[in-house]
Amino acid sequence: EDRPAHMVYLRTVDPGIEQDIRYAGAHNFTGHALDGYEAPECLLSLDAARALARVQSTLRAQGYGLKVFDCYRPSRAVADMGRFATQPGDPRKAEFYPRVDKQDFWRLGYVARVSNHSKGGTVDLTLTGPDALPADSWTPSATPVDCTAPYGQRWHDGAVDMGTGFDCFDERAHTDTTLINATALENRQRLTRAMEQEGFTGYSAEWWHFTYTRDASLKTVMDFPITPLESTP
Numbered sequence: 001e002d003r004p005a006h007m008v009y010l011r012t013v014d015p016g017i018e019q020d021i022r023y024a025g026a027h028n029f030t031g032h033a034l035d036g037y038e039a040p041e042c043l044l045s046l047d048a049a050r051a052l053a054r055v056q057s058t059l060r061a062q063g064y065g066l067k068v069f070d071c072y073r074p075s076r077a078v079a080d081m082g083r084f085a086t087q088p089g090d091p092r093k094a095e096f097y098p099r100v101d102k103q104d105f106w107r108l109g110y111v112a113r114v115s116n117h118s119k120g121g122t123v124d125l126t127l128t129g130p131d132a133l134p135a136d137s138w139t140p141s142a143t144p145v146d147c148t149a150p151y152g153q154r155w156h157d158g159a160v161d162m163g164t165g166f167d168c169f170d171e172r173a174h175t176d177t178t179l180i181n182a183t184a185l186e187n188r189q190r191l192t193r194a195m196e197q198e199g200f201t202g203y204s205a206e207w208w209h210f211t212y213t214r215d216a217s218l219k220t221v222m223d224f225p226i227t228p229l230e231s232t233p
């Protein structure tokens, strides 16, 4: 399967949006790079990418910005997540899902069997800003810290306090939870407001997950691999 023409590299549309594509490496809930991620790149439909660039410019005017963790997800990567739950081992449980069994991710809504990420208009992202602690650089030997730990203690991903880290499969990641502090709630609301203004809809179980809903044609599940920008025709 080849990359369809409407699917573009986000950095060709807005190089200012930061990217840390977690499923292209081992710093994610599975502990390995997922099938189909041959490069750490964010791909989205052109309309969704342009809309995200408008969100970025709105946030920039407020002193904030975006950092994306996942965009288009090949369906083979979705299958890889499914296999992960059936195989023994929990290499990243202590950081990403300390209070949940991995077999329950689907029932609890944290991972989808058929993901909108594979349709080209869905993005996982966070908010950068003036009060953000600088990003740590991750190595496999890093001591895992619970993604729900206080902002100063958990993994520093370069974002402001959002109440939890990315892909933190926990009640505290539910967008409207009452279990987080007022600053984190305000940060979530700032992100959600800016995204909704440009046609993205959030997800109640994960504060970082948004789908572009102004393009009803984004219905096809795709499986082309994510490859480096340079090597694509």
Ligand SMILES: C[C@@H](N)C(=O)N[C@H](C)C(=O)O
Binding pocket: 070, 109, 110, 111, 112, 113, 114, 115, 116, 117, 124, 167, 206, 209
């Ligand atoms: C796995 C997480 N980042 C995510 O995107 N979850 C939703 C529900 C999905 O898998 O589509």
Ligand SMILES: [Zn+2]
Binding pocket: 070, 117, 122, 123, 124, 208, 209, 210
């Ligand atoms: Zn998502």
